[in-house]
Amino acid sequence: MADTSRPVPEGARITVCEVGPRDGFQIEAAFIPTAKKIEIINALFAAGIRHMQVTSFVSPRAVPQLADAEAVLAGIDRPEGALITALIPNLRGAERAAAAGVDAVHTVVSASETHNRKNVNRGVDESLKDFEAVFALLSLAGVAVEGGIATAFGCPFEGVVPPEQVARIAKRYQELGAKSVGLGDTTGMATPATVRAAVQAIRAEAPGLGIGLHFHNTRGVGLACVMTGLAEGVTHYDASVGGLGGCPFAAGATGNICTEDLVYLLQESGYDTGIDLDKLIAAARLTQGVIGRDLPGQVIKAGPRLRRYDPGLTATAAG
C-alpha cells in the first residue's frame, strides 16, 4: 500500500480487496455449501481479483457460516499473484489460519472501547496486548498481518470516534510489525470528513504505515468516501461482490460497498485495477444466484456504462 498524501494519480494501480466471502457470507443465515463458496471465490479470481479475504477463523459456534474455513482454503484456486487473507479474532484463530496456509491475516480491534468489549469481550488495550503473541506466532510462520481497526469512523454505541484514537491503535500495530492497517467502517458511519481526518491522523502518527479503507454503504455514501480516499492518496479498498453484507442490527441497511460498482468507478476514473468488469459482473450474478435474493449492487443490474439500448425503443420526456 502506497503511503502518500497526494491524490492518487490517474493510471495508478488500485488494490481492490474482495471481502464478500468473509464480511458478506458471515451474516447469511442459511449455510452456503462449501463447494458454492469455492465456486464464487474462484469466479472472483477468474475476473482478476488478486487480494481476497476468503474466510474468518472465528469460533464455529459464534459464526457457523464460516465453520468450513479450512475446507474453503484447501479447495480454492491460488492464481499467480494472489494474496489470500482471513480474519482472525485471537491467537487460536491465528494458529488455525497459519496452519491453513493463508498469505496474511486480518486482526480486528475496535477503535471504541464499548464496541470492542461487545465484539470480543475485552478492552482495546487488552486486545492490543493479546496481539503481541499473535504477531510473534505469525512472524515465525511467515504470515503477514494487516491490522484491522473496526468502528474507525464512528461507533454505534459511543458515537464520534476521535481520529487520534484510531491513530494511536495504528501506531501500536506498526510497533507490533504490521505493514498496513485496515480502517473498518463497521456500521456505515464514514463520511468524507471522517475519512480525511483518520487518514491524516495515521499519517502523522505512524509515517510509512500502509492504509486500507473498508467502507459500508449503509448510508449511501460509500463511494463518495472512496473519492476522498483517492484524493488523500489511499490505494487499497475493500469491497464485497454484489454489495453482500450488512449489519445484523440495522434492518434493511445495505452492506459493504459493492465490488463491481467500485471497479466501475475506478476504471471509469482512469485507474488500473487489473479486473475484467464483465467477468466480475458474471461472478456477482453467480453469487446472487447462490444467495437467492437480489443484491444491492447497481452495475449488476444496469450493466457497463456503454451498454446500448435496443434502437427500437422510444424514450419518454426525460431530464
Next chain:
Amino acid sequence: MADTSRPVPEGARITVCEVGPRDGFQIEAAFIPTAKKIEIINALFAAGIRHMQVTSFVSPRAVPQLADAEAVLAGIDRPEGALITALIPNLRGAERAAAAGVDAVHTVVSASETHNRKNVNRGVDESLKDFEAVFALLSLAGVAVEGGIATAFGCPFEGVVPPEQVARIAKRYQELGAKSVGLGDTTGMATPATVRAAVQAIRAEAPGLGIGLHFHNTRGVGLACVMTGLAEGVTHYDASVGGLGGCPFAAGATGNICTEDLVYLLQESGYDTGIDLDKLIAAARLTQGVIGRDLPGQVIKAGPRLRRYDPGLTATAAG
C-alpha cells in the same frame, strides 16, 4: 448558481433541488392521487426544501401520472423563498406552466441526436430553434428558464457524448436568455471524469452560465459524481426523495440520487443545505408509504449518522 472553478468551500450554501414529484412520480404506473402528491410536496417544503420541480407539463396522454399538473400547482404550499419549477417539452407546455404560476420552467433537449429524436421526435437543432418562441413567451410572462440538457454524460443509443456537444447547447441556451443549465444524467452514465469534462467545457464555452447537476444512481456512483461536482465548484444538485425514479428501459435500476442521502453527505461535509434531515427522512417515509414499496435510499433505512444502537446489543466479530 455560482460560477467558479474552485472547489466549493466548506460552509457554503448548496442548493438541493427536489425532483421526485416530477422525475420520480412520472415512472409510477399506478396513479398517485393529487392530494397525496400535494401532501408529499408540502412535507418536503416543511423539511426545508426550497427548490423543487413539482410536475411536468407534458401531454396527459404521454404521461397520465402528471395529468394533474395544474391541480398540484394550485394546491401546494409556497413557503418564503420557494422556487417552484416544472418541466416543459414545448411551447404548449410553456403556456400551461406560465398560466399555472411556476417560478421557473425546465426545458429539455438531449445532447445526443438519437435520444432527442426518440424523446421529442425532433433533431437537436430543431429543438433549440423551437426554444426561441418558448423563451420569448416566458420572458414576457416573467418566468425564468433553466435549460435542461438530457443525456449530457452519455447516450444509451449513441454511447459517448462529447463534452463539446454539451457545451454548444449550453452556449445556445445562454444566448436565448437562460441563466443556468441543468445537465441530466438520463440513464446513469455520469462518472467523475465525464462530469469534470462537461463542466469544464461549459465554463470555457459559456462563461457566467450557472450549472446544475442531475445524477441518476443507476450504476451506484451518483454521490461520487457529486463529490466531483463540488470539487469543480458546482453548487446546485437535483435529487429525488427516497431515490424515487429510474429508467423504464433498465429493469431493477435505481433512480435519481436520493435526496436524504445527498443531504446527509453534504451536511456531514460541512455544507449548508438549509434542510432538516430528520424532517426530510419523515417526508421520505411518507413518500414510501404512498408509493407502497421500499425505496432505494439508504439513510431512510439506517437513520442519521449518530443514531445509537440499543446498549443491550452485542456485536459480532466485525471489520
